[in-house]
Amino acid sequence: KAGAAIAACAALQGTAAAQAPAKLKLRVLETTDLHVNIVPYDYFRDGPDDTVGLAKTASLIKAAQGDVKNSLLFDNGDFLQGSSLGDYIAYKKGLKAGETHPMIAAMNALPYLCGTLGNHEFNYGLEFLDHGLAKAEFPMVCANVERVGGGPLVDAWRLFEQSFEDEAGNRHVLQIGVIGFVPPQIMQWDKGNLDGKIVATDIVDAAEKHMPDLIDAQPDLVIALCHSGITGGARRGQDENAALHLSKVEGIDVILTGHQHLVFPGGKSFDGIDGVDNVKGSLNGKPACQPGFWGSHLGIVALELEKSGERWKIADFKVEAKPIYERTPDRKIVPKAAAEPAVLAAVKVDHEATLTYMREPVGSTAAPINSYF
């Protein structure tokens, strides 16, 4: 108590040498649009593929966590559909209550703090999704989907109490708010699965509806898991790619984007859009990222937080989409990440069953068939 009194006194006198603001480095890590790509394998070509797979991204995650004191890992949606392994589960093996989907098993092998739903989570109906999510060891948030008749499908947002170590070695407890969004087009794309069961609303409208409650909960930092991409121009309402508009909503500090399967910062299609800094990685000045698809990149939003008074603010940031491979000018693939054994082990049985499933002959033809494509 005596120490606190002396410090307060020094601050009042304006000689606050010992009162330099606390500085804290936090890495926000993002995967997006994994689409059941876990093993670095091309099931159609029936051979290894160094350009895909969460097992590879996981080693970048491990490295990114290893050289900083504080990090948080998020997934940005489109995880349950999109590969032969996903098809094998959905169409051949099935997913009963109590069973663990291999994508969820792989994600559980990493310390995800939270995820959000992508449009493809709805492709196999709500029961399949419920069975999938039931085994996830981390929560999901989505603010713009509600059940018909009321109630959320998953929580609109969550607050996570996290203890971080600052640059001076002192610990601080921060409240991290996380809110999620999905393209409202799911109501057309999966009409058969969703009509009469859920309603999806405009992303920015949903943010404006829910953010006041999240702000009331006094978060130190708010991260939007936006399964939606970045396009310029005016808001039209029900925008599929609404991340740039979302960045104007008060209280949101960091925007993780996805859905377009593009890379931000740096992707050519993001050049010259008003409000988008394609070098620094920001939307209307707020840090933002989009790490490709199928595990091709890890999104790294490196934040420098500074405490002024009772409030933490982002003093500086650096954004990078780090690739698991590079392509040489003559189109050769150079791997930049090894596969994590723990992630491979989590899906070994289902991966091997998928190989058997994919190798089954589906019929035979007496007439020759060829394809130039």
Ligand code: MN
């Ligand atoms: Mn996707």
Ligand code: MG
């Ligand atoms: Mg999508």
